Amino acid sequence: MKVDLSKYEFTGHASEKVDDLTRLDKGEKESMKMAGFDASEKNRSASFVQIDHNHAFCKSYDPGVEILPLGLALKIHEGWGDLKWKLLKPEKDEFTRLAADSTHGGYVIRVKKGAKLTAPIQSCLMMHTNKVGQNVHNIILVEEGAEAHILSGCTTTLADQTAAHIGISEFYVEKNASLTFTMIHNWGENVEVRPRSAGQVETGGIFLSNYVSLKPVKNLQMYPAITLKGAGSIARFNSVIVSTENTFMDVGNRVILDAADTRTEIISHAIASGGHIIARGHIQANCSPAKGHLECQGLLLNNGIIQAIPELDGRMEGVELSHEAAVGKIAKEELEYLMIRGMDEEEASSAIVRGFLNIDIMGLPPELKTEIDKAITESEKSMF
Amino acid sequence: MLTIENLYVSINGTPLLEGINLSIGDGETVILFGPNGSGKTTLLYTIMGIGGYEVTEGRILFNDEDITHIPAYERSRKGIGMSMQRPPSIHGLKTRGLVEMCAGKRTVDVEALAKKVNLESFLDRDINLGFSGGEIKRSEILQLMAQRPKLLLFDEPESGVDVENMALVGNMARELLEGPSEPDAQHTLHDLMHERKTSGLIITHTGHILDYITADRGHVLYSGHLCCADNPKRILDHLKKYGYKECIRCLS
Structure with a gap:
């Protein structure tokens, strides 16, 4: 589905810094809450808020977490530039090109070597102005042996708001590290969304992804790809999505099993209640032994449409790949x-x-x- | 309690039950025998109002009220309960939640009930998902204990249940039918016996359930026809000895 990017304003919506999250207005706090962001920051290791074209709040409460707005992060840490556009390429499509040409920031989260965070890190990417177009670029680095849960919420604040969101995310899960990444979308029926994500997991690392989208969205297309680079690494995806009338979602996960003893499981539960969902999944196994399971459960209500398109791609004898899909009332x-x-x-x-x-x-x-x-x-x- | 009059049932135009007449009084327990495919489960489903069966003739009365065409949940709310032989599993629906829903507006001590059927550790599992045969029976009984039906329809209490579990299932089925059997300070044995109001209709192949419950009558359902009315143990003895071939002679 084509997005007319010229409809949106990708310049001129710099937001003001917010010193105290509890002072955000009630509507903002409500929509953040629906996106998994708790403005009271109770039991959180760090918080990041982006409003329209720049970051409004960025703070870490745990010495194990470094969290910075993208621009500042790249200034302070020379080497981090290499992590930007490493797993994704600007020339991938018009959205990555636009994000590369005019990035409005985003966050860099580094969970330090060996740090095992007990409280989640939270971020909220918010669009506040009508007609705004937002490009963010996020980098997540979980260093060796570290463990973290990141709650990443995306939201608009106005009812009927027209907006476009392009989010680039690159994930690096190092040796024996573990990342749970929960993404919650809280859009509206005039919002067009194009996340572009890729990640790599090294030896013994674990990447768990949760995705929840229950609200309408005009159209959303994403196909994040995770490469299990190191032996024994694991990736697991759980998605729960609801598509109501006039909501079009083309979503899926791609995993490349690129080392021995890697495992993945991609499970999605999709309800098309008058809306249209394309549920994709792709597991490519290049090494053996490796195991992958792809599962799509779809419920149709109110004349909804679900097209499940699973793809298993075994390239080495000894891999075990399976899929299971059921769509019906x-x-x-x-x-x-x-x-x-x-x-x-x-x-x-x-x-x-x-x-x-x-x-x-x-x-x-x-x-x-x-x-x-x-x-x-x-x-x-x-x-x- | 239950009166079935001249009931004809078919599915997609194929007749399955033909002219069934059956009456179960208050507190009475009736056993239903019959070979595979004779229509036993069809009869239970039709009484319960599920399975897409079409009643082409006759009617079903529950406490003198015609329930032939009312939806299953209304029958359930009026006091009919059923233990299914192969209930479906439901993703994400926890056993605990379902037991609470079975109790309707009443509140029940789910933990205490679960303890009686050794299912405490199943309360937070998805209902029926990966349950063994015995676990399914115990879970069905657990739901029925919360539901407290006046008429209990039990489709093969023995199927898939091992010897050890059979005693538990049998004793719990008796409790559902007869209430607590031990007299205590408030209840004399005489009271308990006279309080018994739950009726039962139980399908069995093996008759093992008869070691645990007192049944008043037995019937044989053969090829969609109800025949025989006798002491269930006697019917069972005859079936063991002669099989169902004497039913054919009886019906012809």
Whole structure:
């Protein structure tokens, strides 16, 4: 789907710095909260906020985390320039080219060698002005043996806001390091979104990705690719997406198993409730032994469309790749099972949808889980 | 409690049950025998109101009320409960949540109930996902304990259950039908026996359940027809000895 980038303003929306997040206005705080960002910063290792064209807040509370706006990070750390546009190339498409030509910042997060963070790092990329176009470039570096959970929320603040978001992210998970990256999208029905992400995981490293998008979005296309470069490294993806009327989402994950004993699992639960979802997945195995499993569960409601396009690409004898996809309406057997326990059709459907969108496996902080449960309840209103 | 009158049931135009007449009184437990494919599960599903079966003739009365065409959840709310033989698993729906939903508006001590059927460690698992045969039965019983039906439909309590679990399943099925069996300070044995109001309709192939519950009557369902009405243990003895071939003679 084509995006007319000329409609958006990619210059002139510098935002002011915010010293105290609790002073943000209520609407902003609410939409941040829905995107997983807690303005009170309770139990957070670090926080980063970008509003429109520059960063508004950036602070670390843990000596194990260095967090900087992109421009400053590249000034302070000479070597970090090499991490920019290393895994992705500016010439990839018109969005990467635009982001390369006019970057509005973004964050660099470095989790220091051996640091095991107990509290998550949070970031929020917010678009506040109507018609704004936002390009950010994020770099995440988790050094050897370090462990971190990053909550990365993206949101618009106005109802009916027209906006475009281009987000470049490059992930580096070093030897025996572990990164959980939870991305929550909280867009609106006039927002066009093109994230471009790539990552590499070294020996013994673990990359866990969670993706949640329950709100409408005009159109969103992304296909992040992770390369498991080091032996024994693991990547796991869990996505929960809902596409309501007039929402088009072309989403998927690509994993390249490029070393022995690597493993990946890509699982998505998608509900098209009047919207259109293309659920992609691609596992390429170049080394053996290596294991990959791709799973797409799709529920169709209110004339929604789901196209599941799984791709398994084994290039070495001894790899084990599998996929499983099911797209359809709510199973009659499941409905009847709940109805014989006294639930009417709507209550039963709701219980099944809630289970389908269950996010327990993601290991999110409780307050965020509550927020997501609220969003699920909200999105259910348009389903039944 | 339950009266079935001249019931004809078919699916996609194929007749499955033909002219069933069956009556189960308050507190009465009836056993249903029959070979595979004879229509036993169809009968239970039709009473419960699931499975897409079409009633072409006759009616089902529950406490004198015609329930032939009301939805399953209304039958459930009126007091009909069913243990399914192969219930589906539901992603993300925890056993605990389902047991709570089974209780409807009442609050139940889920932990205490789960303890009775050794399922405490299953409460936070997705319902039926990866459950063994015995675990499925115990989970069905757990849900029914929360639901407290007045009429219990039990589709093969023995299937997939090992010897050790059979005693647990059998005893819990009895408790569902008869309530707690041990007299205590508030309840004499006499009271307990007279309080018994739950009726049962139980499908069995092996008859093992009869070691645990007291059944009042047995029937054989053969090729969509209900035949025989006798002491269930006697029917079982005959079936063991002669199989179902005598039913053919009976029906012809």
